[in-house]
Amino acid sequence: MLEWLKEYSDVLNVLTNVTMILVWMIYLHLLLVAYRRQRRPKLLINRGGSHDVKAHCLISNMSAESVYIQSLVATLKNDDQEWTAAVTDIDELQAENIEHPRETTHQGPLAPGAFMDVGCFSNLIERAARKAGLSERDLKEKVSGLELMVVAAYGADDMSIAAKRSFDLKDNDELTPQTVSSQQISSRHARREVDRFLAKHL
Incomplete structure (x- = not known):
């Protein structure tokens, strides 16, 4: 056995070194994946307080850093049509009732x-129906779904990040999420599409 080890010691050293390099590469890869996952932005859109349209829409930031909410876009839809409008600004408020700029947006x-x-x-x-030119009757008769998309700036990245969530709207009152969680828009191509979308609809 010792003779065999001496004879093939150089080969065994090479194999050992290669194995150690592979182990370290895998370890570093796992660390990089975990770091990227930790740094990946995540926004959640939820409802609170009720199961109908009286529920409050809550936007949560589950990212590692702060985000800056840039826009909130609502799309009203049915099986054949869609109506999209930015609902970022609170236009129902009267100027004399505003105490702080935060109340307007x-x-x-x-x-x-x-x-x-x-x-x-x-x-x-x-608000979305009014901006899209839908009457109250149109809203009741034509709209059966709602998609909300929140767009934000994150870190030093020039492109926006975004998340969206769709809801079924029944009898213009009952609001049911179509998915368990919000869909994150994270690929560079999809984020470029979001920026183009904003340029078109804002």
Whole structure:
């Protein structure tokens, strides 16, 4: 056995070194994947307080760093049509009733682990319908779904990040999420599409 080890010691050293290099490469890869996952931005769109349109829409920042909410976009839809409008600004408020600029918009910074209440779903839906030119009758008869997309700036990246979530709207009152969680828009291609979308609809 010793003779065999001496004879093939050079080969065994090479194999040992190669194995150690592979182990370290795998370890570093796992660390990099974990680091990227930890740094990946994540926004959540939830409802709170009710199961109908009176529920409040809550936007949570589960990212490692603060984000700056840039825009909130609502798309009203049915099987054949869609109506999209930005609902970032709170246009129902009268100027004389405003005490702070924050009351006029949903834009603003959001710390890690914090959430923002952007109002009742009914207000968001009515605001989107009004901006899209839909009458109250159209809203009741034509709209059967709602998609909300929140767009934000994250870190030093020039491109926006975004998340969206779709809801079924029944009898213009019952609001049911179509998915368990919000869909994160994270690929560079999809984020470029979001920026083009904003340029078109804002």
